[in-house]
Amino acid sequence: xxxxxxxxxxxxxxxxxxxxxxxxxxxxxxxxxxxxxxxxxxxxxxxxxxxxxxxxxxxxxxxxx
Numbered sequence: 001x002x003x004x005x006x007x008x009x010x011x012x013x014x015x016x017x018x019x020x021x022x023x024x025x026x027x028x029x030x031x032x033x034x035x036x037x038x039x040x041x042x043x044x045x046x047x048x049x050x051x052x053x054x055x056x057x058x059x060x061x062x063x064x065x
Contacts, residue, residue, distance in 0.1 A: 001026050001027065001028060002026070002027060002028065002029075002033075002049055002050075003024045003025065003026055003049070003050040004024065004025045004026075004027060004030065004033035004037075004046050004047075004048065004049055004050060005021075005022075005024065005046070005047050005048050005049070005050050006021075006022030006023060006024070006025055006037050006044045006045060006046050006047065007019050007020065007021060007022050007044070007045050007047050008020050008022045008041065008043050008044050008045065009043060009045075022037070022041075022044045022045075023040065023044075024050055025037050025040070025044075025046065030046065030049075033046045034046050
């Protein structure tokens with residue numbers, strides 16, 4: 001299972017739009033993450049896959065960042 005990053009736009013009182021971080025969504029695919037995000041809140045947008053530092057270290061065999 002993979003985690004996906006979400007964002008949500010919000011209209012402020014001055015009519016400007018700000019983008020805020022949303023919750024992480026656990027899903028097997030990007031498409032599934034989009035469905036789960038819409039079930040949570042119709043305005044959530046999936047923007048990418050969350051990659052943890054430990055995963056990067058082992059994949060790249062760096063040992064440190």
